[in-house]
Amino acid sequence: MTNTPKYWNHAKKFLSKKDKILSKLIAKYKGPFEIILTTRKDIFFSLCKSIIGQQISVAAANAVFLKFKKKCKNKISAKTVSKLSFSQLKSCGLSRQKILGIKDLSKRILNKSFDPKLIKNMSDEEAIEYLSNLRQIGRWSAEMVLLFTYNRPNIWPVQDIGLLRAISNNYKKKYLPPERFIKYLQKKFSPYCSVATWYLWRSIDPEPIQY
Numbered sequence: 680m681t682n683t684p685k686y687w688n689h690a691k692k693f694l695s696k697k698d699k700i701l702s703k704l705i706a707k708y709k710g711p712f713e714i715i716l717t718t719r720k721d722i723f724f725s726l727c728k729s730i731i732g733q734q735i736s737v738a739a740a741n742a743v744f745l746k747f748k749k750k751c752k753n754k755i756s757a758k759t760v761s762k763l764s765f766s767q768l769k770s771c772g773l774s775r776q777k778i779l780g781i782k783d784l785s786k787r788i789l790n791k792s793f794d795p796k797l798i799k800n801m802s803d804e805e806a807i808e809y810l811s812n813l814r815q816i817g818r819w820s821a822e823m824v825l826l827f828t829y830n831r832p833n834i835w836p837v838q839d840i841g842l843l844r845a846i847s848n849n850y851k852k853k854y855l856p857p858e859r860f861i862k863y864l865q866k867k868f869s870p871y872c873s874v875a876t877w878y879l880w881r882s883i884d885p886e887p888i889q890y
Contacts, residue, residue: 690871780815845879845885
């Protein structure tokens with residue numbers, strides 16, 4: 680893990696002035712033991728974790744990921760995964776589609792048909808499109824990678840159930856919250872939607888999400 684993004688403290692001040700609810704959340708989770716966004720800067724690890732976490736609960740995803748990590752002998756890399764058989768990956772609790780996605784990812788990393796280094800110079804939307812060309816990677820997974828691996832400051836993952844639930848809870852909106860209101864918040868929180876997302880997530884789950 681690396682240090683907190685450079686923009687983090689400024690973003691907290693910016694958001695606290697912009698929004699009373701976020702101001703309260705930021706104050707609630709500050710202190711000497713504050714848990715903040717960090718990154719492994721390991722895109723293969725993050726993409727695998729993102730694929731594993733699709734359409735299942737955080738608890739279920741963590742359980743499957745621990746088995747996957749153990750199967751990789753704690754070395755999650757394209758080379759390690761390429762040597763694992765379909766049945767070995769299935770024994771971790773992975774579906775057929777997720778196995779195919781992870782295997783294809785390892786293949787494309789190794790043959791260099793997917794080059795993560797290119798993402799650095801892309802806009803958020805360009806990077807989402809590039810990542811979405813990978814098997815089993817859609818917009819949500821791409822956004823998780825941009826937020827957690829690249830620490831992009833203005834990611835607003837409107838397909839994320841946790842974010843939508845947090846908006847409903849904190850802003851007293853029905854679930855699902857109205858699209859117009861979600862866009863209003865996005866405009867209000869820009870250019871630090873990633874930080875707003877982080878604190879909204881924390882409000883419904885004290886265990887921080889990491890990819």
